[in-house]
Amino acid sequence: MKLDGRTAVVTGAAGGIGRALALRCAAEGARVAVTDVQAEPLLAVRGELGAGHVAVPADVTDDGALASLIERVEGELGPVDVFFANAGVAIGTDPVGTPDEVWEVAWGVNVRAHVLAARRLLPGWVTRGEGYFVVTASAAGLLTQIGSAPYAVSKHAAVAFAEWLSVTYGERGIRVSCLCPMGVRTAMTEGEELAHRVVRGAGALLEPEEVADCVVAAIDREQFLILPHPEVLTFFQRKAVDYERWLAGMRRLQARSEASEDAVAEGE
16 A cells, blocks of 8 residues: 555654654655654654644543544544554563553553554445554564563464454455564663563664654555564564474573573672
8 A cells, every 4th residue: 555645543653663653654645643642742743744744642542532533533634544553562570570450551552452443443444445454563472572471462462463354354455564573762672671671682673763664665565564673584483383492492581581680680
């Protein structure tokens, strides 16, 4: 799908990948609506976009807020053609140390928000015979995440939902892409939790603009799996070919990461 002349909604657009996607879509000629719970930085992104675009602060885990968002976008910019379900959170540790409310936030933002958006958009898209749903998941959704159970589990679910959408609605004109990067230089990778340090040490940190370029190119090809870090495909293939060996390797990575964390703590 070409983005020129299309209406695109980008969630989680106050910074990072979302901001980069919004600016890239606008550069391609799309009419862009950005949304985020962080109103002030969101309005700054709206200023970067220039005329012909809108910013709507909203919590996309709230079905009513999502409905109002889509209604306003369609009223001001026209029917939504492309929806970037990009909002995400990286929170929590292991199941023992992570309280229920943290699990609920991870599930709500990383998965349920996608379901709510699809529920709102699919009827109109099916009637029109086209629409594009882009899920920002993670390499953690194909592999796993050392250190954060909520992130690993919810991102696996995000990938699964994207797959289901593609299988179920692909023959009815609905296109789906699933973005699965490793480390990207955003606020999400700046923390000092084990999960953050593992991501930073796993490979090159890409700039959000590099990821956005990959996404736009994949949308043009209508490609499902978007891997800005090509090595993720190799890891994914190894996992499929020999699951037991892959699990053993990940356990070794877990042990090394924990040993490094202990060494850092002792040094302090």
